[in-house]
Amino acid sequence: MKLLDTGLIGNVEIKNRIVMAAMGGHGMHEPDGDWGERYLAYFEARARGGVGLITTEATFVSQALEPFAKSLFNVASDKHLASMRRLADILHSYDCRLSIQLTAGFGRVVPFPTVPEGVKPVSASENSYFYFPDDPAWTTREITTEETEALARAFGYAAMRCREAGADCVELHGHEGYLLDQFMTGLWNSRNDRYGGSREKRLTFARESIEAIRREAGTDFPIIYRYGITHYLEGGREEEEGLWIAGELEKMGVSALHVDAGCYETHWWPHPPQYAPPGCLVDLAGKVKKVSSLPVITVGRLHYPDVAEKALAEGKADFVAIGRGLLSDPEWVNKVQSGRTAEIIPCLGCHEGCKWQMIVGEPTSCSLNPTTGHETDRQLIPLKQKRTLLVVGGGPGGIEAARVGAERGFDVTLWEASDRLGGNLWPAAKPDFKHDLADYIKYLNGLVRRLPVNVVLNKKATAGDIQKFGADYVILATGANMEPPPFNSWATDRLLTVIQVLSGMEPQGERILVMGGGILGCETAVYLARRGKLVTISTRGDADALAADHFDHNNREMLLLMIQAATINVLPGTVPVRLEKDGVVAKQQGVETKIAADSLVFAGRFMPENSLSKAFGTRGNIFSIGDCVEPGRIMDAVWGAFKVVREIEQ
Ligand SMILES: Cc1cc2nc3c(=O)[nH]c(=O)nc-3n(C[C@H](O)[C@H](O)[C@H](O)COP(=O)(O)OP(=O)(O)OC[C@H]3O[C@@H](n4cnc5c(N)ncnc54)[C@H](O)[C@@H]3O)c2cc1C
Numbered sequence: 001m002k003l004l005d006t007g008l009i010g011n012v013e014i015k016n017r018i019v020m021a022a023m024g025g026h027g028m029h030e031p032d033g034d035w036g037e038r039y040l041a042y043f044e045a046r047a048r049g050g051v052g053l054i055t056t057e058a059t060f061v062s063q064a065l066e067p068f069a070k071s072l073f074n075v076a077s078d079k080h081l082a083s084m085r086r087l088a089d090i091l092h093s094y095d096c097r098l099s100i101q102l103t104a105g106f107g108r109v110v111p112f113p114t115v116p117e118g119v120k121p122v123s124a125s126e127n128s129y130f131y132f133p134d135d136p137a138w139t140t141r142e143i144t145t146e147e148t149e150a151l152a153r154a155f156g157y158a159a160m161r162c163r164e165a166g167a168d169c170v171e172l173h174g175h176e177g178y179l180l181d182q183f184m185t186g187l188w189n190s191r192n193d194r195y196g197g198s199r200e201k202r203l204t205f206a207r208e209s210i211e212a213i214r215r216e217a218g219t220d221f222p223i224i225y226r227y228g229i230t231h232y233l234e235g236g237r238e239e240e241e242g243l244w245i246a247g248e249l250e251k252m253g254v255s256a257l258h259v260d261a262g263c264y265e266t267h268w269w270p271h272p273p274q275y276a277p278p279g280c281l282v283d284l285a286g287k288v289k290k291v292s293s294l295p296v297i298t299v300g301r302l303h304y305p306d307v308a309e310k311a312l313a314e315g316k317a318d319f320v321a322i323g324r325g326l327l328s329d330p331e332w333v334n335k336v337q338s339g340r341t342a343e344i345i346p347c348l349g350c351h352e353g354c355k356w357q358m359i360v361g362e363p364t365s366c367s368l369n370p371t372t373g374h375e376t377d378r379q380l381i382p383l384k385q386k387r388t389l390l391v392v393g394g395g396p397g398g399i400e401a402a403r404v405g406a407e408r409g410f411d412v413t414l415w416e417a418s419d420r421l422g423g424n425l426w427p428a429a430k431p432d433f434k435h436d437l438a439d440y441i442k443y444l445n446g447l448v449r450r451l452p453v454n455v456v457l458n459k460k461a462t463a464g465d466i467q468k469f470g471a472d473y474v475i476l477a478t479g480a481n482m483e484p485p486p487f488n489s490w491a492t493d494r495l496l497t498v499i500q501v502l503s504g505m506e507p508q509g510e511r512i513l514v515m516g517g518g519i520l521g522c523e524t525a526v527y528l529a530r531r532g533k534l535v536t537i538s539t540r541g542d543a544d545a546l547a548a549d550h551f552d553h554n555n556r557e558m559l560l561l562m563i564q565a566a567t568i569n570v571l572p573g574t575v576p577v578r579l580e581k582d583g584v585v586a587k588q589q590g591v592e593t594k595i596a597a598d599s600l601v602f603a604g605r606f607m608p609e610n611s612l613s614k615a616f617g618t619r620g621n622i623f624s625i626g627d628c629v630e631p632g633r634i635m636d637a638v639w640g641a642f643k644v645v646r647e648i649e650q
């Protein structure tokens with residue numbers, strides 16, 4: 001397998017072709033920004049899992065320009081450097097290499113809560129500030145020539161310190177519209193000094209930074225340069241310039257190119273949601289391979305082993321970088337190596353447990369793997385004496401409860417009312433753009449088969465059954481059901497719920513009105529439109545509030561683009577009130593109007609299936625988790641189950 005071949009970046013040999021992509025982890029830092037036990041344990045788990053080269057989060061080369069950097073890891077601090085040395089030693093003990101990502105800073109995309117009052121964000125030029133583009137008070141301050149020179153020199157000092165601490169290489173954070181990219185890009189760089197004016201001059205800052213690294217850390221210290229070939233943004237970088245830059249970087253002496261795309265305005269490229277195809281950036285990397293003799297690293301939804309292998313086998317890249325796939329499963333490489341790919345915990349592309357935990361200042365983690373980022377504080381403690389655990393409900397929450405119970409040593413029985421495990425993941429996984437959920441169902445079924453769990457299908461538990469069974473602990477994970485449509489239909493095949501449609505029922509006719517503009521309505525609308533239906537969405541709210549229940553803005557924005565691409569019509573402020581033979585009657589601002597539609601598909605709210613919870617009330621050994629407490633997301637069900645079963649009998 002090409003994935004498992006050794007590879008070279010500069011003079012550094014890497015035992016396989018898997019690079020862990022940089023991912024912010026400030027929620028794992030010590031209060032002074034240092035990398036303590038928690039952060040080291042997080043990386044150690046990935047090194048133990050077989051990764052060849054681990055990239056850290058972006059580390060500031062200078063704390064002078066962006067005040068919030070002072071609370072982060074500081075390469076100039078000897079105390080922090082000692083932690084970097086420990087990290088290098090730990091990774092090396094697993095024959096894993098360490099790459100420190102170095103950043104010039106955020107510039108015009110710096111998060112606004114971190115900007116002190118009266119201080120302007122900085123950038124290569126006076127630019128609109130990403131978060132408040134129309135507010136002139138937030139227009140960025142152009143970094144002076146002297147400040148730019150100092151920042152370039154800081155790359156040299158930082159790289160020298162990293163090398164001193166045992167790092168094997170550095171990666172320059174030149175992508176996604178951050179400060180280094182702002183210098184490289186005409187849209188954000190309109191300077192008149194030597195750092196701007198032409199595309200050649202816009203690379204001066206990068207060139208001087210690279211020269212400083214080569215001067216301070218040595219010409220044999222490998223530099224990986226990460227940048228976007230195109231921003232997919234009007235006025236931003238086009239592919240032609242991106243490929244030209246590859247040649248320039250090679251001349252500057254970098255050792256490898258890490259090929260990305262997009263920027264904050266088109267964030268669904270560098271942060272591809274669940275809707276993005278696997279290996280969504282591989283073809284761009286392939287274009288760079290054609291113009292460069294440097295090793296090329298590709299990234300973006302490459303946690304599918306076959307897709308990652310194909311990218312290498314087709315010569316489109318030399319290394320694959322995996323980010324979130326190593327959060328959901330730190331053992332990814334070992335499982336590939338030992339042919340256990342079916343045991344890999346898939347990444348769902350949801351961004352909920354990783355990016356959003358990070359944004360709120362919590363350890364970067366994973367919806368499906370609550371131990372990620374919590375390697376030191378969420379271990380499972382084995383039981384001291386034998387106990388029985390009954391889990392009612394075989395959705396993701398129930399299965400996680402069973403897993404944690406079995407791993408702790410409980411004698412676990414799981415009852416599921418239907419004839420299959422997976423719960424609401426089944427309708428959720430129906431659209432092909434939700435294939436990650438189908439992978440998750442397969443993973444969960446395999447997991448349950450491997451665990452010592454007694455699974456009983458077609459067993460709809462009653463309160464009496466549970467009492468009779470007499471387990472020491474009971475987990476109720478009975479999920480949620482969609483509320484019924486608010487009116488009846490004269491023809492049952494013309495009024496369906498999204499659950500019925502996603503369970504395989506076909507709405508009659510061509511013209512379909514989907515009632516409900518939340519995620520479920522929007523996804524089902526796209527699913528139907530891609531099957532050739534003429535789809536309209538009616539939503540109670542405004543058109544710009546469509547899919548507003550999406551947790552992550554990248555995921556939401558990509559879904560909105562899919563709605564646009566599928567030419568789905570959206571009727572805001574519209575509430576259907578009844579079905580008639582030739583259409584649907586709806587109220588718009590209190591006035592009834594007829595909408596031409598053959599069928600109506602209802603995307604309503606979910607109501608918890610909590611009859612068993614109600615029957616038992618609050619008892620010390622019976623716990624409810626997941627959607628039967630409050631309908632939510634997979635992460636709520638998995639994390640809820642993990643917490644309860646981890647904490648009982650400690
Ligand atoms: C169409 C759709 C799309 C979705 N897409 C996403 C998404 O992309 N990302 C995301 O995070 N979330 C998504 N969700 C939400 C997600 O599926 C749920 O949050 C999750 O499935 C909740 O898990 P759970 O285990 O609590 O309940 P469920 O998955 O509902 O499982 C409950 C199980 O309990 C069983 N049961 C009920 N009563 C009994 C009983 N008395 N005895 C025995 N068994 C019983 C049921 O048969 C069912 O199998 C989606 C939901 C739907 C419907």
Ligand SMILES: Cc1cc2nc3c(=O)[nH]c(=O)nc-3n(C[C@H](O)[C@H](O)[C@H](O)COP(=O)(O)O)c2cc1C
Nearest residue numbers: 021022023024057058300301322323324354355358
């Ligand atoms: C929580 C999180 C933090 C990230 N932080 C960084 C970062 O500090 N530097 C960087 O270059 N990319 C960062 N990224 C982007 C990843 O390196 C990677 O490009 C992206 O997640 C897509 O790859 P994947 O599909 O394998 O996850 C981050 C991504 C996530 C999910």
Ligand code: SF4
Nearest residue numbers: 348350351353354367
């Ligand atoms: S939280 Fe979601 S996107 Fe992030 S690693 Fe886990 S499954 Fe993937």
